[in-house]
Amino acid sequence: MSLAGRGVLVTRPRELAHGLAKRVADAGGRAILFPAIEIEPLPQSAPVGRYDMVIFISPSAVRHGSRWVGAGRKTLAVGAGTAHEIKKYRQDVIFPASGADSERLLELPELAQLSGQQVLIVRGQGGRSLLGDTLRERGARVEYAECYRRVRPRADAAPLLAAWVDAVTVNSGEAWQNLVALLGAEGQQRLRDTPLFVPHRRVAQLAESAGLRKVLIAGPGDDEMIERLVAYFADDRERSRS
Numbered sequence: 001m002s003l004a005g006r007g008v009l010v011t012r013p014r015e016l017a018h019g020l021a022k023r024v025a026d027a028g029g030r031a032i033l034f035p036a037i038e039i040e041p042l043p044q045s046a047p048v049g050r051y052d053m054v055i056f057i058s059p060s061a062v063r064h065g066s067r068w069v070g071a072g073r074k075t076l077a078v079g080a081g082t083a084h085e086i087k088k089y090r091q092d093v094i095f096p097a098s099g100a101d102s103e104r105l106l107e108l109p110e111l112a113q114l115s116g117q118q119v120l121i122v123r124g125q126g127g128r129s130l131l132g133d134t135l136r137e138r139g140a141r142v143e144y145a146e147c148y149r150r151v152r153p154r155a156d157a158a159p160l161l162a163a164w165v166d167a168v169t170v171n172s173g174e175a176w177q178n179l180v181a182l183l184g185a186e187g188q189q190r191l192r193d194t195p196l197f198v199p200h201r202r203v204a205q206l207a208e209s210a211g212l213r214k215v216l217i218a219g220p221g222d223d224e225m226i227e228r229l230v231a232y233f234a235d236d237r238e239r240s241r242s
Helices: 018-026 059-064 080-086 130-137 158-162 173-192 201-209 222-241
Strands: 007-010 030-033 038-041 051-056 072-077 118-124 141-151 167-169 196-198 215-217
Touching: 007 018, 018 030, 018 222, 038 059, 051 080, 059 080, 059 118, 059 141, 072 080, 118 130, 130 141, 158 173, 167 222, 173 201, 196 201, 196 222, 201 215, 215 222
Parallel strands: 007 030, 007 167, 051 072, 051 118, 118 141, 167 196, 196 215
Antiparallel strands: 038 141
16 A cells, blocks of 8 residues: 555545544555644533433534433444544444444434434524424434534635645645635636545536546545545556556
8 A cells, every 4th residue: 555655635624634633654654634624512401311312423423522422321323433422431332343434324223213202403504404204204303412513714725735745635625616616716727627526426426517527536534534545646647657
């Protein structure tokens, strides 16, 4: 596995970027941090009573809503990264074997029949409604605990544009939209000719609609992202030799 000589843009919130940045460095590449989202905590009340189920939507939901970790008979995570954060507080957490979105979460057998169950969803402000709406259709009484909000950072893109990268990683549609706005017209032109690595199809569709020529779906985890990056540049080297 080698990313030797490759610069990889990591656009995750700064507090969530370390894992991917370290893997890029371990593979010989240069991780350039340029957060496209900042996480701001929101005030939260203390848990009252217990729920049948508490579902955490992201690692940030665990970090800023950790007071809710013990508030349910069952604790669920949207994916492995979120489950990893929960395991800092408790080991019994249920999460999909692959993927990290509401669609995969809703495939779990634990969420198939929820008649009369009280479910708390811990998330950021203004998240997707799919999970809550579907759980209500399956009979659950759903509440939300919104413990953080995502905001666009104030950042100077000039140094990044002056020393552009070989690849860009983006983990959400909101991060993609923020990155486009932060980079401006010159950066948007550079993006069109730079391979973009994303976790799932929804983000890929946004980038493709903006005219990007090389959009690659890697998967939600850091390991999947690195594997896809390494495979892409290995193939690129082979193409250059032929």
